[in-house]
Amino acid sequence: MSVREQYLETLGVDVWKARTDSRPPLAEPGVAMAAAVASAPAALVAPPAVAAIAADEVAWEALRAQVSTCTRCELSQTRTQTVFGVGNRRADLMVIGEAPGADEDRQGEPFVGRAGQLLNSMLRAIGYARPTLYIANVLKCRPPGNREPKPGEVACCLPYLQQQLDMIQPRLLVALGRVAAQNLLATDVPLARLRGQVHRFGARATPLIVTYHPAYLLRSPTEKRKSWVDLKFIRAELARARAGA
Ligand code: URA
Numbered sequence: 001m002s003v004r005e006q007y008l009e010t011l012g013v014d015v016w017k018a019r020t021d022s023r024p025p026l027a028e029p030g031v032a033m034a035a036a037v038a039s040a041p042a043a044l045v046a047p048p049a050v051a052a053i054a055a056d057e058v059a060w061e062a063l064r065a066q067v068s069t070c071t072r073c074e075l076s077q078t079r080t081q082t083v084f085g086v087g088n089r090r091a092d093l094m095v096i097g098e099a100p101g102a103d104e105d106r107q108g109e110p111f112v113g114r115a116g117q118l119l120n121s122m123l124r125a126i127g128y129a130r131p132t133l134y135i136a137n138v139l140k141c142r143p144p145g146n147r148e149p150k151p152g153e154v155a156c157c158l159p160y161l162q163q164q165l166d167m168i169q170p171r172l173l174v175a176l177g178r179v180a181a182q183n184l185l186a187t188d189v190p191l192a193r194l195r196g197q198v199h200r201f202g203a204r205a206t207p208l209i210v211t212y213h214p215a216y217l218l219r220s221p222t223e224k225r226k227s228w229v230d231l232k233f234i235r236a237e238l239a240r241a242r243a244g245a
Helices: 003-011 029-039 047-068 102-107 114-125 151-168 177-185 214-219 221-243
Strands: 093-097 134-137 172-176 199-201 206-211
Touching: 047 151, 093 151, 093 177, 114 214, 114 221, 134 151, 172 177, 172 221, 177 199, 177 206, 206 221, 214 221
Parallel strands: 093 134, 093 172, 172 206
Antiparallel strands: 199 206
């Protein structure tokens, strides 16, 4: 049984066949391209392309270094390490969670625990393997005991996310759960009313769709059916955004 079929079976949703994204995974393309350029014969490499790739790499590494030493808020005192974000720096789709949990704080990567495994199968069900997208959180540091982010912490951290967004320029953002959605959209409207529509985020007015947090779905499996409705909406919006490009 395919991963999608397994996920749908878990959801209790009838299986139907849909086209999946057949693009090969593009893990950390900046790194891969830089390595390819470095090993290419000099005559084959156009200097402006090399310069652009190098500048991109420098910008990413500068941001990563800034985040890893950040002391803008008190979470810097309790974190094990910052959780920068992971994935394809040319992604069409960027997924944004709330904040690192215990597993993420330990491993330095977003969504690596049980919620991450469910997130991976949700995305694979609509044709997106994890390495093809970019995953980050509203906060780069774990709040102690997984408490909700404080407004001051969000204010300190959001500029980092905005910079990641500016560099990736995804076609679509997906906010996972009430906390991520309300903080990104600066609203206190309940999640149920934020689902099912396309919002806009940031200076680029990037389209943003809200869906359930996978950790919530693990606690409330009966909501998984509604999450499948959201996933189909996400897939359709991405197809529409690509077609209009
Ligand atoms: N929950 C989140 O919101 N983000 C993570 O990275 C892990 C769990």
